[in-house]
Amino acid sequence: MASTxxxxxxxxxxxxxxxxxxxxxxxPEGIELVLAPAGPVVRGLAWSVDAAIRVAVYIALGIxxxxxxxxxxxxxxxxxxxxxxxxxxxxxxxxxxxTPGKKAFGLRVLHDDGTPVGWQASLVRNFIRxxxxxxxxxxxxxxxxxVTDRFKRLGDLTxxxxxxxxxxQPRPAPAARQPDDRQLxxxxxxxxxxxxxxxxxxxxxxxxxxxxxxxxxxxxxxCPSLAGGQQAADRRLLGIASYIAGERA
Amino acid sequence: MSQASFVxxxxxxxxxxxxxxxxxxxxxxxxxxxxxxxSRDRSQIAGAHSIADVPDPSELPALYxxxxxxxxxxxARGYSRALIERMQALTLRAHQALxxxxxxxxxxxxxxxxxxxxRLVRExxxxxxFSGLLFFGPLLAMIAGTQVNPELAxxxxxxxxxxxxxxxxxxxxxxxxxxxxxxxxxxxxxxxYVKNNTxxxxxxFAGGLLAGIATAFYLLYNxxxxxxxxxxxxxxxxxxTFWSFVAGHSSPELTAIVLSGAAGLxxxxxxxxxxxxxxxxxxxxxxxIGVRIVYGAAILFFIAAFVEAFWSSIVAVPPAxxxxxxxxxxxxxxxxxGLPGRDRAT
Numbered sequence: 001m002a003s004t005x006x007x008x009x010x011x012x013x014x015x016x017x018x019x020x021x022x023x024x025x026x027x028p029e030g031i032e033l034v035l036a037p038a039g040p041v042v043r044g045l046a047w048s049v050d051a052a053i054r055v056a057v058y059i060a061l062g063i064x065x066x067x068x069x070x071x072x073x074x075x076x077x078x079x080x081x082x083x084x085x086x087x088x089x090x091x092x093x094x095x096x097x098x099t100p101g102k103k104a105f106g107l108r109v110l111h112d113d114g115t116p117v118g119w120q121a122s123l124v125r126n127f128i129r130x131x132x133x134x135x136x137x138x139x140x141x142x143x144x145x146x147v148t149d150r151f152k153r154l155g156d157l158t159x160x161x162x163x164x165x166x167x168x169q170p171r172p173a174p175a176a177r178q179p180d181d182r183q184l185x186x187x188x189x190x191x192x193x194x195x196x197x198x199x200x201x202x203x204x205x206x207x208x209x210x211x212x213x214x215x216x217x218x219x220x221x222x223c224p225s226l227a228g229g230q231q232a233a234d235r236r237l238l239g240i241a242s243y244i245a246g247e248r249a
Numbered sequence: 250m251s252q253a254s255f256v257x258x259x260x261x262x263x264x265x266x267x268x269x270x271x272x273x274x275x276x277x278x279x280x281x282x283x284x285x286x287x288s289r290d291r292s293q294i295a296g297a298h299s300i301a302d303v304p305d306p307s308e309l310p311a312l313y314x315x316x317x318x319x320x321x322x323x324x325a326r327g328y329s330r331a332l333i334e335r336m337q338a339l340t341l342r343a344h345q346a347l348x349x350x351x352x353x354x355x356x357x358x359x360x361x362x363x364x365x366x367x368r369l370v371r372e373x374x375x376x377x378x379f380s381g382l383l384f385f386g387p388l389l390a391m392i393a394g395t396q397v398n399p400e401l402a403x404x405x406x407x408x409x410x411x412x413x414x415x416x417x418x419x420x421x422x423x424x425x426x427x428x429x430x431x432x433x434x435x436x437x438x439x440x441x442y443v444k445n446n447t448x449x450x451x452x453x454f455a456g457g458l459l460a461g462i463a464t465a466f467y468l469l470y471n472x473x474x475x476x477x478x479x480x481x482x483x484x485x486x487x488x489x490t491f492w493s494f495v496a497g498h499s500s501p502e503l504t505a506i507v508l509s510g511a512a513g514l515x516x517x518x519x520x521x522x523x524x525x526x527x528x529x530x531x532x533x534x535x536x537x538i539g540v541r542i543v544y545g546a547a548i549l550f551f552i553a554a555f556v557e558a559f560w561s562s563i564v565a566v567p568p569a570x571x572x573x574x575x576x577x578x579x580x581x582x583x584x585x586x587g588l589p590g591r592d593r594a595t
Contacts, residue, residue: 029317033341070437074558077440085451111350114341118350124536127543130455131463154458157529158516158536167338195327202252202329245329246251 023150023164025114033114036165037150038107040142043163047138049101050088057083085126092122098166106166117161125155187239189226198244201226205241208234252328259319263339266312269304270346276306313343364590366545370508371586373515373538380510383468384503391476395484402481405473414478418487418494439558446502447550450509454516454543457535461517468510493568496575497561500582502553508546512539 021039024032058080065072065079091099097108097117109117109125132141132153141153150162193201208216213234220233226240227233250258304312320336353361370377394401402411449467456463482491519535520528561571 027317027340027344029314029344031317031320031340033344034337070434074436074438074440077437077444079440081440081444081447085448110345113348114344115348115350116345119353120537120540123543124540127451127540128455128458128536130452131458158458158532160533160536167341199327199329202327203331206329206331244252246253246255 021151027114035110035114038105038163038165039151040145042105042107043145043151044138046099046101046105046107049104050099051101053100054083054087057087088126088129089119089122092117092126093119102163107163108166109161109163112160112162121159121161125159125161128155128158131155185239186243187236188243189240191225193244201237201241201244205238205245208238250326252326252332255319255323255326255328256332259316262312262316262319263336265302265304266309266316266339266343268302269306269309269312270342272303273306273309273346309343310347313340313347316340316343362545366541367586367588368590369538369541370511370545371590373511373542376511376514376518377507380464380468380514381507383465384472384507384510387469387473388476388479391473392480392483395477395480399481399484402477405470405477406481411478411481414482415485415487418482418490435558435562439554442554442557443551446505446554447547450505450546450550451543453506453509454512454539454546457513457516457539458520459517460520461514464510464513464517467513468506471506489568493571494561496571497578498553498556499575500578501549501556504582504586505546505549505553508542508549512542512546515539515542 021037023035023037025035026032061076061079061083065076068075088099092109095103097110102108109122111117111121129141132138132144132155134140138153141155144153144157145151148157150156152162156162204219211219216234220227220237223233223237227236316336317340320333320340323333323336391401391405449471453464453467456467479491479495482488516532516535516539519531523531526534560574
């Protein structure tokens with residue numbers, strides 16, 4: 001990381017790497033996919049929602065089938081068996097890797113290489129669930145999740161899958177900046193800026209439409225050497241950002 | 250190149266890729282090239298996109314690689330985060346669509362069932378054999394032991410359970426378990442057997458993860474219980490009723506138990522003796538093999554439940570017929586597992 005631009009407070013030295021559980025996978029095309037594995041707490045919550053749904057289904061089936069006597073009971077055994085073992089599998093394969101519980105918390109199941117999960121992997125990870133649930137309340141599964149990287153439980157290790165957070169919807173592409181009444185002139189920066197610093201200014205320019213003007217000014221005043229200590233510090237920074245982005249007024 | 254001209258220059262590519270992915274998703278949902286043809290015609294009529302804007306699926310890989318290159322450029326040049334995030338989301342989506350594993354078409358499934366599965370079982374023969382020993386060993390030992398001393402059965406089943414079995418198979422005139430059962434009870438028992446037995450099979454497989462110890466335990470225990478019940482009833486004179494009842498479904502059910510056990514032992518073996526692979530790698534491979542064995546076991550459990558519920562309890566069929574059906578079942582099953590797929594020279 002280059003030296004910080006003058007005027008900005010130093011918050012981290014080069015040796016401090018911030019902890020980050022995000023995972024980068026390199027694809028055959030040479031780009032990196034950035035994914036965020038999900039930890040035990042949120043997965044446990046998603047599981048609770050799924051368990052509640054399953055119980056509700058069992059009860060509903062029971063009520064519906066109670067009128068059919070023994071045939072109904074037999075059907076109930078059969079259907080509750082299928083729901084119990086295959087509910088997660090069907091949703092993981094057909095519903096983009098998420099059961100309803102996982103969807104509620106924004107999670108999905110993927111193979112280790114980032115591809116959507118297939119039948120074989122989903123069956124393996126859900127069958128091994130019986131061992132994960134031992135000795136009680138997912139004891140083994142929890143222990144394994146805390147010990148492996150990517151928060152994998154035994155089923156994930158055996159099947160080669162992982163649970164990640166769904167990608168947030170990307171923010172809307174930066175719209176063409178609306179010319180306002182005070183003409184926004186592209187202003188060349190007073191000093192040569194490193195790429196990281198240029199990116200910082202572009203990000204600032206993207207954020208300005210989303211925050212109120214006082215806040216924009218407050219942020220701009222953190223950078224007196226670029227903003228020049230003038231009244232409209234944020235305007236000047238936007239001007240520099242506009243220059244960097246290549247928009248000519 | 251500045252960011253603005255970069256975006257202006259490459260935006261059409263990104264929009265084409267998005268349109269192509271959307272069309273792919275719609276086409277997949279309706280499954281068929283004809284469907285994507287229809288959707289393209291429809292969009293042409295509606296004028297939403299001109300045909301040039303919706304790329305053919307065959308163009309997507311090249312388009313995706315181009316966008317990947319643009320993303321690398323954008324990152325190297327330090328363009329704004331919003332732009333890079335947008336491109337990352339697009340490439341992630343494309344990556345998943347293009348590298349998604351496809352469901353095996355029906356033909357492959359049929360081929361697997363006809364030839365692939367017996368080959369798989371033969372490949373894993375060591376584990377099938379060991380599983381068979383763990384299961385049939387206690388079973389036969391119990392049968393033999395209870396002939397000498399019926400009370401040996403109480404080591405694995407309680408006296409109440411033994412009494413229940415006796416009433417079930419009681420051969421008082423007209424009290425036989427083979428008394429004509431109403432068909433609704435048959436459905437009840439079918440559902441029960443599916444749920445009970447298949448779940449045990451799946452758990453036996455999963456138990457392989459505990460170094461196969463849980464699997465071995467399931468096999469030994471179930472073998473002993475079944476042997477105890479069989480031996481106990483035979484020793485106490487209910488033999489004909491019992492054996493004629495179980496003859497029909499014995500072949501699929503016992504084979505399914507042995508196969509589930511083999512799958513679990515295979516997984517356990519990967520943990521104990523991974524060979525040249527790391528344990529994780531060996532476990533991945535074993536999991537794949539194991540679950541494919543369990544596919545067959547699950548089907549056999551289903552068949553066994555069906556036979557047990559709807560055939561085994563029919564009184565009208567004399568025991569001799571039931572025995573022959575049972576033996577024929579064994580012969581067929583062993584032939585299925587032993588013969589198909591042998592045409593390749595060893």
